Amino acid sequence: MSVEALTYLFVGLSFALYIGIAVWSRAGSTGEFYVAGGGVHPVANGMATAADWMSAASFISMAGIIAFMGYDGAVYLMGWTGGYVLLALLFAPYLRKFGEFTVPDFIGARYYSNAARVVAVLCLIVVSFTYVAGQMRGVGIVFSHFLNVPIIWGVVIGMAVVFLYAVLGGMKGITYTQVAQYCVLIFAYLTPAIFISLMMTGMPVPQLGLGSELADGSGLRVLEKLDRTLVELGFTAYTDGGKAKIDVFAITLALMIGTAGLPHVIVRFFTVPKVSDARRSAGYALLCIALLYTTAPAVGAFARLNFIDTVHEVPYAETADWFKRWEGIGLIGWLDKNGDGTIQYAPGAAFAGAPAFTVERGEHGERQLANAPTDAPNEVYVDRDIMVLANPEIAALPGWVIALVAAGGLAAALSTAAGLLLVISAAVSHDLVKKTLARDITDRQELFYARVSAAAAVVVAGYLGINPPAFVAQVVAFAFGLAAASLFPAILLGIFTMRTTKEGAVAGMLAGLAFTFLYIAWFKFIAPEQNNAAHWWFGISPEGIGAVGALLNFAIALLVSRFTAAVPDRVQALVAAIRVPAGVQRPQGH
Secondary structure, rough: OHHHHHHHHHHHHHHHHHHHHHHOOOOHHHHHHHHHHHOHHHEEEEEEEHHHHHHHHHHHHHHHHHHHHHHHHHHHHHHHHHHHHHHHHHOOOHHHHHOOOOHHHHHHHHEEEEEEEEHHHHHHHHHHHHHHHHHHHHHHHHHHHHOOOHHHHHHHHHHHHHHHHHHHHHHHHHHHHHHHHHHHHHHHHHHHHHHHHHHHOOOOHHHHHHEEOOOOOOOOOHHHHHHHHHHOOOOOOOOOOOHHHHHHHHHHHHHHHEEEEEEEHHHHHHOOHHHHHHHHHHHHHHHHHHHHHOOOOHHHHHHHHHHHHHOOOHHHOOHHHHHHHHOOOOEEEOOOOOOEOOOOOOOOOOOOOOOOOOOEEOOOOOOOOOOOOOOOHHHHHHHOOHHHHHHHHOOOOOOOHHEEEEEEEEHHHHHHHHHHHHHHHHHHHHHHHHHHHOOOOOHOOOOOHHHOOOHHHHHHHHHHHOOOOHHHHHHHHHHHHHHHHHHHHHHHHHHHHOOOOOHHHHHHHHHHHHHHHHHHHHHHHHHHOOOOOOOOHHHHHOHHHHHHHHHHHHHHHHHHHHOOOOOHHHHHHHHHHOOOOOOHHHHHHH
């Protein structure tokens, strides 16, 4: 069978499985729609949490960023992994003990205010839609390349599938669908990594292959060869970091606390029967996540080496089919600047305004652009989001492995997209409609509003997928920054302090969200020409500014709380009940 036929087969079977699970586990109540009835086994919840959390950014984009950033790309590994540990230890047990449906539910009750609830909904929607844009971009990339359909139609197909199993099954359907999606994505990620590690080093374990000697007879280890090759081409050595320490710290912190503030991950801990099960499922999820995250650095290094070997100084007429297929959808481009018909790969931009280059061909088949820069010798534009997907093709692996990676990329993107869309629908139907605007609606009516809002969220998510603001991992990093600056401080202060008032929480959330959103918007969309260290405040990039937004949130929340009425006794009792383990008598006077 051809690669295209195998891809249709693998993707079709996986989609049929997801939809079948959704039909089998159709939600019949709001409890099942929002939190799967609170009866999910910790092992299943751990796998579902891992699939929910390991989005298209983890599967598709993270290894690509590491491949092109080298040492600096490790900031994403540190931030996201550390953030999950923070979430598991700091928030999961307490929020599960609170026992409600959503993050705005907790904030509304803890800060005894519908205003706080509505602001939390606003923060949640901004964060979730920013995050889901990255997932839909990943869906479009996979469909457009592997199934030969335009990116727009790829996103539309992904929207339809998510709509079916998210709107029909709710959290109950999504949970068991995500268990299946985890199995698909982890198998799809590890299989080519093992193949390529064996081919390049003779070591079947990619994590060990990264530090092993290459099988090409050079006597060099993988990272030594990569360092030497990149320096010869004019790049910075792969193992050298170029980012300022303040920016590395800020990005890591923003990703960590942003992870702990992500509503679609937090809500997963409401789906297990007991508080102890929340802790256990967090541990299982960490093990599931570690399988992919410890493999990503090896995948990135192997991909960069293979890319250079198959592209640099190769006549365009002799390039492999994979290069021209990705070129056909605009995610790789070549401009023959010196007219020799051979591809030169070096530092610098190949195109002015890449990736928006035109499709007209030059004498040697290169893409033409009237205002292409001539001061940089580099002739290759490559979208870093394709590296994991293209890696099996570059390494000439069997067709079934290539098809499996396509199914895995879709599983990663759709699993997170579904979780995010459900969180958005729950925030609208439960927190805005049921708890604020129409408190007397029935359970059946609330379920209807949940499904309608989920359907509307799918449409908005599709638009963002067709018009993405940046690379997948960058978009996701912005979402983490917004979560760090808005929701994380409110949840942390809500659990661990008695003194934070509703006025303080509302002021802090609005300030943190507004500051971080405007900073990102300015440097990414309003004045992108200023998006460099010379113009960043304190030398902190838009990806890391959420850390500053969080500090601003904390400072304003605590300051305003000092000058407003004390928290009511009933709310202080609620906080105490959340923090003290069941069956333990709380000492008097504490």
